[in-house]
Amino acid sequence: MKKVLCKLPISGFGSQAHLLTICFTVGFHTQRTVILLSNTSQYSTDGWESFMLPLSDTCKTIGLNDTVVKVSNLTQIDNISVIDIDLAHKYIDLTDALPRDLFLRIKQFNPNPSLWWAGQIALYVFKPTKSFKHFLDKRQKEFGIENVFVGVHIRRTDKINEANYVNISKYMDVVEQWYTMYEKSHTGVERKVFLATDEPDVVRCVKASYPNYQFINDFNATIAASQKSTRYTIHSLKTIIQDIHFLSMSDFLVCTMSSNVCRLAYELMQTHYGNASRNVKSLDKCYFIYGLTPYFC
Known part of the structure; x- marks a missing residue:
């Protein structure tokens, strides 16, 4: 063999x-x-x-x-x-x-x-063990994201050395546009955003600046990801997989394709939608896989 x-x-x-x-x-x-x-x-x-x-x-x-x-x-x-x-x-x-x-x-x-x-x-x-599947199911109930929600991934820390900085308002402008369009054909919508980030100040900023949204975020995971001493631990591994899982389940995803996490979540979205090209907005690069595919817009 x-x-x-x-x-x-x-x-x-x-x-x-x-x-x-x-x-x-x-x-x-x-x-x-x-x-x-x-x-x-x-x-x-x-x-x-x-x-x-x-x-x-x-x-x-x-x-x-x-x-x-x-x-x-x-x-x-x-x-x-x-x-x-x-x-x-x-x-x-x-x-x-x-x-x-x-x-x-x-x-x-x-x-x-x-x-x-x-x-x-x-x-x-991405085949979770039985115990990890139980963990993800439990977290989904705790987060309350069984219904419509937008996923947002904002990577800071080491990312600003690899890609251009994108202001938080750019992400939220897209989120606002999506919910405005969605509400034209749906009533009683609660604006939920699952926020995955490695910068605690991002979480504080969006909650203060956008009070009409419900932001769902694992703040302990955000803090751990923001520090070099805790970024690469078994706990951080668990939570980054958690973030990718829920980002891929979102009805719409706003992120930067320069990030592997963004592209991975987008790839998994294809298994939910068949074609998720209308379910994502990248604020920098087009989709690609390093070593395999050319940029695809």
Whole structure:
């Protein structure tokens, strides 16, 4: 059995999740089994399986006699039993990985089949354990987001070194526009916003500036994410997965596609809507997956 060795990088959860997208795309394209080694995760020694079910019940390790070769492209790998992909290189567009007939069928309901396919991969790997599923269900009731709500993701801290700063008012202008349109055909709407952020001042600001909205936020998680000493802990891992889960469930999502968290939530939204292109507004970049897809607007 030929395999793809997938090692979680020392990075944020969104980046780790998109590495899995790359690994599964390469595995699908080359007909190889994906073997995940997640004990390198900086969040927890249990890595991915801290809160997620194993990707497979049987294929979890490489064999003692397997030859592992780090590769920078997918040519001349037929005789290699296990490939370890070099993330410094671009591999393959998801468009090329999809069978042509499947690509055309997806395109009938989603203009970006690569995005839809990435969502299916995300849905497959995001299989919560029984206890974590119970936690998410409990949190949903506590947050009171069984009904209509908008998801907003505002990343600060390290993000301002990677992308342009976007003022809070820009996010809320879009939220305001969406609710105004929604209320034209719906009555008795309670304006709810699930806010995921790594900056406590953002939470304080929106609550003070927009009193006609109900903001739902795990403030302890926000505080933990804002500090380097607590950002990469088992608790922070639990809450970042929680945030992505609820952002993906929103009726409309406002975020910045420069963030892996935003793109991951958007990918998962495809599994709810089929085509969620009208359910999101990015305030900076277009959608993309590093190493796989070009920018798609």
